Amino acid sequence: MPTSTRFAVATHILTALAVTEGKPLRSEDLATSVNTGAVVIRGLLSRLAEAGLTRSQLGSGGGALLAKAPNEIRLLDVYRAVEDTELFTVHRQPPCAECPVGANILAAINPVLTRAQTAMEAELGRTTIAEIAARVNAAAHV
Template sequence: MSLSSRSAVAIHALTMLARWSDKSLTSAEIAESLASNPVLVRRVLGSLRDADLVRSTEGRGGGWTLARAPRAITLHDAYLAVETGPLLSRHPHPPNDACEVGRNMQALLESEFQDAERAMAERLGRTTIADLVTKVLAIEREAGLSR
């Protein structure tokens, strides 16, 4: 599969920005939650900014905020902002036409892969960042950890 971790990082960052929407968050704060590198987070946030999902402000008190309401951002929006190319890898080179499997496999897989990618897009399009914030808060309340 071609799916990278960029989607997970993007969705995590968007959920944090929605959860603490009353203030800007720095890439370092988001990276701390991800247990990741702020440089990686800044790259992902840059792609989200290019897709008009977040905005940044520079200087003292600057940071990242959502550019849209959390209910207006789907997981599919986040995926599209940071991933390139198809979700499922295609043959890296044409198979052997002299083989009955080889000459037919690309077309067969293309149809299956397109169906799977459409299903994924539809599913991710049903969940918003607001939905994730609601779920996070519910889990925290149940665990007695909410602040």
């Protein structure tokens, strides 16, 4: 049950904005760095802006900017901004309601799945874009 590439790409975007410290980056520039189309970037920027993580400078010399300090953007915020499917998917078609197991299995496993997702999200909440940017800077500075 994989996540989409949106989370990884969105983190890439925010990290790039953090590394270039306040200089607006065009969606086309970001697309080059990510190696994808500009439309993909714009779609993600739209979600990130809606979540209050980025803003856009229109007109010539414009581009995307961070709306918050890098150390105030947790990876969990990014995850929630761009990922919309549940981590665990259950039965596509509801199981047999007459069977003892089918009628109760979903209620029985849901608490466990919720706990597992919460544990994962808690871990994502411990890292910020600032830390990722620092790691990228250190690696690129060699």
